[in-house]
Amino acid sequence: MNSIYFDHAATTAMSPEALEAYIEAATAGPGNASSLHAHGRTAKERISLARDLFASLLQCEASEIIFTGSGTESDNSALYGAAYAQRKRGRNRIVTTAVEHHAVLNACRHLETQGFSLTVLPVDEYGRVELSDAMAAIDDTTAIVSVMAGNNETGTIQPIAEIGEWARKHKAVMHVDAVQAFGYLEINLKELPIDLLSLSAHKINGPQGVGLLYVRKGTPFQPTLYGGSQERNRRAGTENVPGIVAFAKAAELACGQLQRRRNHAEEVRGALLVKLQEELGPGQFVMNGHPDERLPHILNLSFAGISSESMLMNLDLAGVSASGGSACTSGSLKPSHVLSAMKISSERVSSAVRFSFGLGNTREEANKMAKITATISARLRNR
Template identity: 55%
Template sequence: MNRIYLDHAATTPLAPEVLEEMTAIWLGPGGNPSSVHSFGRTAKQRVGRARDRMAQLLGCASAELVYTSGGTESDNMGIFGAAWAQRRKGKDHIVTTAIEHHAVLHAIERLEEQGFRVTRLEPDRSGAVAAEQVAAAMDEQTALVSVMYVNNETGTVQPIEAIGAAARARGIPLHTDAVQALGRLPLRLHELPVDLASFSAHKINGPQGVGALYVAKGTALVPQLLGGPQERNRRAGTENVAGICGFARALELVESGRETKRQTVRELRHRFLELLTEELGAAGCIVNGGSPELVPDIVNLSFPGLSAESMLMNLDIEGVAASGGSACSSGALSRSHVLLAMGLGELATSAVRFSFGMGNTIEDIAHAAQKIATVAKRLRNMV
């Protein structure tokens, strides 16, 4: 069976060049970057060079990057660290949106349990929030604003520059979950009014289990992991040397081919939607998140009258890997909090996310579209 992977927003295949760089480190000799002997110094130099390479590509200072275990830790570290630092100044209000990744939503729920006030903004039907909404929600006690850059379910791009400008004018730190923006949008961090930004390697054909948090110079942050003095006393724990070097290599690769990939993915998206519309009609598959400000490689579709769970199970049998957008719980899919916040109601029940990336071809897309249409028609005949 020709299996087709269309779930790159969940995780991406490891690039061969990344594996090669990491394998050279794994083969040894090993070394702890905190050790003073030659093995430790070599490991420390590798981490330092990787940090310099990433900082140059991201347009920030090396000292502003903190390595973590992934996007979830980066989100948690940025939100808890900044909020607790601001509470020392008497501020206790958080502004965020209802469409954040659960790593942000649940972290902010924990802050709410600890006495913080929270304002959650609703998006429009395209999945976007307006900078004016965010600005209007701020008050004198606002400790932090957290708004994601690119939504992981719809691909909608939020107006981070305008939001950041509004926050900066009030002296309020802005955190952005930029996990899905990395490699898809040009990021020059020193040119953005952003104080904290979260990243993850496995979304850009890098390894799972490593991420980074950008902490702009001068941003107050309370450490979340305590122990050794690693990462300039901001994040204790022995560094994942191979993972960090793999992350840097993945970022180099994705940045060097970003515009070419974007054009290729646009073509894949156009052909994918064209074929599905031909087979199912405009009412048979509805695109969720209609804003022109979106990344082309994430496509969220609803198949009215069908359940997302049935679609995904049958697509898997047919060899097409996709996602419901929301995390699975006890073997069942819950309706997407993102689509519900967008006001899509019952459309959220039948929503499936397809996301394109390395290895996908126009032939794959045509084959997948045919399989999706066949499954949808079969399921409709059974209703």
């Protein structure tokens, strides 16, 4: 049975080029970038080249790039690092949104137990923050504002530039989780009012276990890991040299082919929607998320009268990999916090399935998946 992988928002397969870069670095011999001998210098040079590449892609300085062990670590480091540094300046308020990834939301809630005041902004029915709500919440006591670029469950894009400008006016640090958006949206840190940015390698056909945190020069920030002097004393721990090298190669490909990636995802997404409409008929499913302000590779649909668990189980048996939401919480029976925050009906929340597209997906797969879904839908509804 040929499988169809429509869960690229959860993780992606390494591209051949990234895998080749990883193997080349991993088999080049032992190399700790903190060592002074030749092996260490070679490892350090590999990391420096990767850092320079990211600086070029993101339009920032190489010294502003910190490599981490994951997107979650990047989010946590940004929030804790800026919040604690800002508290020394008399700022103790944190502003975020109700639809953030749990790496941000749970970190913010932990900071709340440490004496910070937390404001969680509501979203509209499409999962988008109202700029007026953000402006009302951010003031001269705000330490950090954290708003994701594009949602990992619905694909909805947030007005990060406008919110960032308001945060900057009040001297609050602006953090953006761009884990899902990177490789699909242009990110120019020279132009965007962003102080901290989080990325993850395995969302763009790089390896798992590697992330990145951008820290704009002059941003209040203190490290959350203590040990050696790696990453300019901002993130202790021996660097994952092969992972960083492969991450850089994946990022180079993703940014270099950004429009092609967007077009490809839109093609597969569009084909799936058209075929589902043909196979299921009107009123059998509804889209969750913003129709226009969205990432191209994520499609969240609710199938009336069919639970997410039933649909996903049957899709899996038919060889289709999809998701009920964030991969970090899909094993939980709890309803999606993202969809719940959008104030849509409980039926839509409990019947939602996320399809996400990427490298290797085709229109033919979309058409086949639609037919499989129609068969499953008819069988489950007949019960």
